[in-house]
Amino acid sequence: MTRGDAPLTVRAPAKINLLLGVGAPRPDGFHTLVTVYHAVSLYDDLTVTPADRLTVATEVASYIHPGHLPETGTNIVDRAAAALAEHHGRPVAAEVRVVKSIPIAGGLAGGSADGAAALLALDRLHDLDTGDDDLLLLAAGLGSDVPFALVGGSALGEGHGEIVTPLEDRGSWWWVVVPSEDGMSTPAVYRHHDELRPDAPELPGPPDEVVAALATGDVRRLAAALHNDLEQAACDLRPDLARLIVEGVDAGALRGLVSGSGPTCVFLCESGEHARQVAGALTAADEARVVLVAHGPVAGAHLLAGE
Numbered sequence: 001m002t003r004g005d006a007p008l009t010v011r012a013p014a015k016i017n018l019l020l021g022v023g024a025p026r027p028d029g030f031h032t033l034v035t036v037y038h039a040v041s042l043y044d045d046l047t048v049t050p051a052d053r054l055t056v057a058t059e060v061a062s063y064i065h066p067g068h069l070p071e072t073g074t075n076i077v078d079r080a081a082a083a084l085a086e087h088h089g090r091p092v093a094a095e096v097r098v099v100k101s102i103p104i105a106g107g108l109a110g111g112s113a114d115g116a117a118a119l120l121a122l123d124r125l126h127d128l129d130t131g132d133d134d135l136l137l138l139a140a141g142l143g144s145d146v147p148f149a150l151v152g153g154s155a156l157g158e159g160h161g162e163i164v165t166p167l168e169d170r171g172s173w174w175w176v177v178v179p180s181e182d183g184m185s186t187p188a189v190y191r192h193h194d195e196l197r198p199d200a201p202e203l204p205g206p207p208d209e210v211v212a213a214l215a216t217g218d219v220r221r222l223a224a225a226l227h228n229d230l231e232q233a234a235c236d237l238r239p240d241l242a243r244l245i246v247e248g249v250d251a252g253a254l255r256g257l258v259s260g261s262g263p264t265c266v267f268l269c270e271s272g273e274h275a276r277q278v279a280g281a282l283t284a285a286d287e288a289r290v291v292l293v294a295h296g297p298v299a300g301a302h303l304l305a306g307e
Contacts, residue, residue, distance in 0.1 A: 007049040010121040012113035012149050012301040014042040014102040014294070016175070016259045016266050018214075018222070021204025022229040025194055034204040035157040036167065036211065037148045040175055040296040044100045044110060045304070046077070046117035048125045051095040054081050058098040063290040065181065069104065076111050076142055080118035083138045084128065092122050103290070105183035107260030109145040116149035116301040124303065136164070152300025154214055156207065169297050170217035173268065174275040176253060177292040178244060178282060180263040184234065189261040193233035204229065223254035223268050234262035241265060251281035 015037050023032035056077045060066050070076075077096055085092040096118065102110030116139055123130045130138070139146035144161035154169040194200070213222035235242035235258065244265050245256035252274065253267035269275035272295065279291045 005050055007047050008121060008124060009045055009047040009304045010117040010124075010301055011043050011045050011304055012117040013039040013152060013296075013298050014108040014110060014113060014177075015039055015145060015148055016108065016177075016257075016296075017228060018154070018226055019207045019210045020228045020230060020260065021207065022190070022193060022200065023204050024200040024202050025190075026202075030160060031190065032203055033144075033157065033159070033161050034207055035161055036207050036214075037145075037155045037157050037161075037164070038173070038296050039148070039152040039154070039298045039300060040177070040294040041298050042102050042108065042177065042292060042294050044098060044102050044113045044117060046114060046121050047097045047099075048094040048118075048121040049097075050125065051093055054078065054093045054096065056096045056098065058100060060104075061101045063179075064100060064104055070111075076115040076146075077118040079142055080115050080138075081122055083141055084119065084122055084126075084130070087130065087134065087138060088128055092126060092128075094122060094125055096121075103179035103264060106179040106264035107184075107258070107262050108177075108179070108264055109149060109260075112143050112145035113149045113301070115139065115142040115146045119146075120150070120301045120303070148300070150300050152302075153297045156211070167211055167214055169214040171214060171219065171222065172217075173219065173222065173296050174270070174272050175294045175296065176248065176267040176269060176275050176279045176282065177259075177294055178248070178265045178267070179290050179292070180241075182263065184238065184262045186261040189230055189233050189237065192237055193230055196233055196236065197229075200229075219268065219270060220254060226255050226257050226268065228258055228260075230261050231258040234258045238263055247285065248278065248282060251278045251285075253278050
């Protein structure tokens with residue numbers, strides 16, 4: 001049984017990493033991670049309509065280059081549909097329309113947001129009643145950041161990031177987000193990190209200070225606790241990112257940080273008004289750059305009201 005012919009829309013948020021601790025490379029080539037995820041108010045909307053086969057069409061915001069989209073048939077939405085179909089032993093078809101506002105290949109997990117939105121939307125469209133634990137397992141199979149895109153809020157991520165535990169967060173945090181037209185290779189950033197830190201411990205340190213800052217809601221405490229083990233490698237490969245972080249702090253931000261493996265930089269501010277002032281200063285300095293204002297924490301993938 002399905003919902004009939006009515007379309008439904010799921011909204012999923014971008015993420016930033018308030019902390020990203022990276023362990024030494026393991027024998028399997030992966031790194032053990034400890035991260036604190038934070039969902040912010042940049043969203044992709046995914047609308048599904050019943051159809052005889054799966055099709056995916058994508059529209060992008062004016063500041064996103066459509067040439068950065070994956071090739072037809074290789075979208076994470078296709079993989080999400082295939083995972084649900086295999087799990088339930090039945091076809092999962094729909095006409096899927098994605099409206100992207102999360103910058104692509106920017107360390108903001110826009111693809112992961114689409115994967116989470118697709119799992120939830122297709123599950124609801126076809127009344128599959130997939131349990132939460134199974135949805136999280138399917139999400140982890142799509143990518144390390146996809147489970148968090150389902151959970152949202154602020155959360156501890158362990159393993160490769162796919163083991164997600166919600167955290168107490170009493171703050172209302174405001175961010176200036178500056179993506180880059182030029183993406184970065186995540187494997188290249190990790191390789192350079194390993195070169196720069198050959199003595200990195202097998203296990204990253206605990207995220208205690210970030211967790212405590214979230215629980216108190218103290219913005220200056222959070223600013224002091226923000227950390228990304230990949231930032232040095234990203235800035236070494238892209239010195240413009242280091243210059244941008246200095247520029248944002250000079251413009252008044254409490255702290256600047258590379259998000260994930262980059263190249264997006266995020267700036268923590270005192271309030272919404274303060275964030276808008278910092279964004280205005282960064283825009284005035286370079287009108288060609290994209291400068292966005294967002295707040296968090298926000299909900300993970302969810303049906304829009306009225307659906």
